[in-house]
Amino acid sequence: MDLSYSRKHRELQSEVRAFVREKGHLSPKFGGGRKRPNRQELDWQGLLLERGYIARSVPRKYGGFGAEPDILETAIVADELSKAGVSPGLLNQGVLIVAPTMLELGTEAQRERWVAPTLRGETIWCIGNSEPEAGSDMANARTRAVVEGDTFVINGQKIWTSSAHYADMMLLLCRTEPDAPKHKGLSYLLVPMDADGIEVRPLVTMTERAEFNETFLSDVRVPTDQIVMGRGDGWKVAIASLKHERVMLGDPNKQLQRFHAIRKLMQGVTIDDRPAIEMPEFRDRLVRLQAEVMAAKFHHMRLLTLHDRGEDAGVAGLVQKLYGTVLNHKLSALAVDVLGEGGLAYDPHEISEDDPATTWQIDYMYDIGLIIGGGTSQIQKNIISERGLGMPREPKVQLSEKRA
Amino acid sequence: MEFGLDENQKLIEQSLRGFLSRTVTLDKIRQVVADRGGFDGALWDGVLALGLPGLMVPEEFGGAGLGVFEAALVAEALGHAAAPIPFVATNVVAPLAISLMGTAEQQGAFLPAVAAGEARVALAAGALSGATGTTDLHLVGGRLSGRASGVIDSGGASHVLVLLADGRAVIVAVDDEGVELLPWPSLDRTRPLGTLVLSDAPGELLDANPDVMGAALGLVDTARLMLAADTLGAAQRMIEKSVEYASQRVQFERVIASFQAVKHMCAEMAASLEPCRSLIWYAAHVQDTGSADERRTMACLAKAHLSEVGRDVARTATEVHGGMGFTDLMGLHFWFKRIGYDRQVLGGPERCRQEAVEVQDWLAA
Incomplete structure (x- = not known):
């Protein structure tokens, strides 16, 4: 264990603190996502990129800061930003899933073309993975892409495509090799959302908002070089991108930020003229969650160290999505409870800055969506028990047996 | 920056775990518990040969002069083995107390005897x-x-x-x-x-320390952390035993490890326990390097959290073993009770969380 701050780290810490003092007032209220970033969010993103507070180790030619990977630096930045309650930048699928996947598996031309505008928040991505008949069983995707000359012609339907209604591009999972076995017939294509034949229908969720969409593709044409890796390599890309998605959904910085926000909320909200934080029952719940949040934060640092050392994380590397999304829900549940009756105020169409109730209620419900999405908790438990603990797969049941 | 064990720490862990897996068998535990009032001279000689009693004793007094971090690794390994061996008081708190609170004369009188395993x-x-x-x-x-x-x-x-x-x-x-x-x-x-x-x-x-209260509370912090680390090891072992048992036990012509109901119980245990390891590492690291407030906060959070996760794992693991888990035959209850002890001595989770609130000064909004 060596968590010591070298001079470099102490300097970074005071640099971030000075940045927050000087520029903190420019921060947008939320981390972004769920809508196209506005001017303020884009400017803030630009500031963070320029300072290397996001994409710190992404090479400069792809729009990053070009620093040597250093997990303590990343941790210091996240810590200081969350303590100050300012936005850590855009937390959308482009920044968190598409850019790292592209850096890992894309061609040089694709990285140069897509990574920088994605990081800047100018190019917004959606991801077309799930289909009505391919949810947890994602490799069952039926959307087809057939080569005609130098284009793919795509037909099919996607569901749960968050941000499709304002995205510029879609990372699309589809079947290009119908004769190959299930997992070997898939490819990922890069599809512009303004292409002819794409129809996006909003899917209203329990929050009353259309956070997701159904996306229909009819004879959509994209050039054959708009593919990540080769034809039939889709499952490899899926595994890489799902890994980034699990990390995104289990992101401990989000939990840390929420924890600080709830502590402040509990100091501000009064019950019988006393701050909620003075009520032992609420306080006890808060401290319980603090320990869980701390555990998530240090677990993340442990994983980064293992990654740096090239050591296998084993089961430790598989639990973040399950742990993080459930923890997020416990956090928002505490906030909703602290707000009590006043927490029932709900106007998700006009969220104002002095309306914590709506914001927390949206999180409280949306968190369930995140527990289900990105591989449900049950799928995560299968992954943990099978890949992490070495337990056998459930035997297959033939469909005909069910009917008999 | 490294959030993990260094080579030396890995070596300590490996040699101790090797010793424990050879010597602390279930038969041995039963024997020590039944005949010896919970203390076994042969096991003590074994840990003495490994240098555990001197772990925290400064080198000038014949010890290894290591820190709380290394001690936490040892506590975890002992919990994993359900080892009937004195440790938290004898090998950790006592040498720390004498080093931090005793005069030079008292240190000279006691510490070598502690390192030699003579004073327990x-x-x-x-x-x-x-x-x-x-x-x-x-x-x-x-x-x-x-x-x-x-x-x-x-x-x-x-x-x-x-x-x-x-x-x-x-x-x-x-x-x-x-x-x-x-x-x-x-x-x-x-x-x-x-x-x-x-x-x-x-x-x-x-009473040679000018801040005698601070020093004494620091001892409680360290002891609590050791108990949390013990639970980490004990709970880890209960998960391993659950997976192992479920992979052998056949019902409905299948090993029960192939039922999702059972797999998911095991996955839940692993998902809640894995992050605990990092919490313990950090809390232990802070005992060696942090301020008094940080040490208290992290020790309290670690003990409270491991108490809760430990309780869930202890119950779930027992359930995975079915009726056998409830009997004395498999000895699983030694780990169940170990976790119960760690939870209840030196302040339960409610008390620890209360102390964590006080030291973090949340009430002065």
Whole structure:
């Protein structure tokens, strides 16, 4: 264990603190996502990129800061930003899933073309993975892409495509090799959302908002070089991108930020003229969650160290999505409870800055969506028990047996 | 920056775990628990050969001079083995107390004996840790009278370190006149607790530290962290045993490990316990490097959280074993009870969370 701050780290810490003092007032209220970033969010993103507070180790030619990977630096930045309650930048699928996947598996031309505008928040991505008949069983995707000359012609339907209604591009999972076995017939294509034949229908969720969409593709044409890796390599890309998605959904910085926000909320909200934080029952719940949040934060640092050392994380590397999304829900549940009756105020169409109730209620419900999405908790438990603990797969049941 | 074990720490862990897996078999645990009042001379000689009693003793007094971090790795390994071996009081708190609170003379008198495994010092810390039992102690004219229950590492103890409510510490020798260390039958047979009865007993007063209360509370922090680390190891073992048992037990012509109902119980245990390891590592690291407030906060959070996760794992693992888990035949209950002990001694999770709130000063909004 060596968590010591070298001079470099102490300097970074005071640099971030000075940045927050000087520029903190420019921060947008939320981390972004769920809508196209506005001017303020884009400017803030630009500031963070320029300072290397996001994409710190992404090479400069792809729009990053070009620093040597250093997990303590990343941790210091996240810590200081969350303590100050300012936005850590855009937390959308482009920044968190598409850019790292592209850096890992894309061609040089694709990285140069897509990574920088994605990081800047100018190019917004959606991801077309799930289909009505391919949810947890994602490799069952039926959307087809057939080569005609130098284009793919795509037909099919996607569901749960968050941000499709304002995205510029879609990372699309589809079947290009119908004769190959299930997992070997898939490819990922890069599809512009303004292409002819794409129809996006909003899917209203329990929050009353259309956070997701159904996306229909009819004879959509994209050039054959708009593919990540080769034809039939889709499952490899899926595994890489799902890994980034699990990390995104289990992101401990989000939990840390929420924890600080709830502590402040509990100091501000009064019950019988006393701050909620003075009520032992609420306080006890808060401290319980603090320990869980701390555990998530240090677990993340442990994983980064293992990654740096090239050591296998084993089961430790598989639990973040399950742990993080459930923890997020416990956090928002505490906030909703602290707000009590006043927490029932709900106007998700006009969220104002002095309306914590709506914001927390949206999180409280949306968190369930995140527990289900990105591989449900049950799928995560299968992954943990099978890949992490070495337990056998459930035997297959033939469909005909069910009917008999 | 490295958030993980270094080569030396990995080596300590490996050699200890090797020793424990060879010597602390289920038969051995049963034997020590049944015949020896929870203390076994052969096991003690074994840990002595590994240098555990000297782990925290400074090198000048014949020890290894290692930190709380290394001690936490040892505690985890002992919990994993459900080892009936004194550790938290004898090998961690006692040498720390003498180093931090004793005069040079007292250090010279006690520390070499601790490192050599000759002085085995139990701990009565109830006055400072929120004990529910009796702690009624009076120091008059350098002599100690009264009672303290919940004495940790009583099995085979030669001395008891007694923490007083004002932070001062006194070491009494078990075979001195006026000192009685009575066995107190308690849940975890691998680490018997005792009741200390003192009447005008002679003692060695440790009060050389100007911040005697700070030092004493620091001892409680470290002890709590050790208990949390013990739970980490014990719970880890219960998960391993669950997976192993489920992979052998056949019902409905399948190993039960192939049922999602069982797999998901195991996955839930692993998902809640894995992040605990990092929490323990950080909390242990802070004991060696952090401020008093950080040390207290992290020790309290770690003990409270491991108590809760430990309880869930202990119950779930027992359920995965089905009826066999409930019997004495598999000995799974030794780990179940170990986790119960770790939860309840030196302040339960509610008490620890309350202390975490106080030290973080949240109420002064």
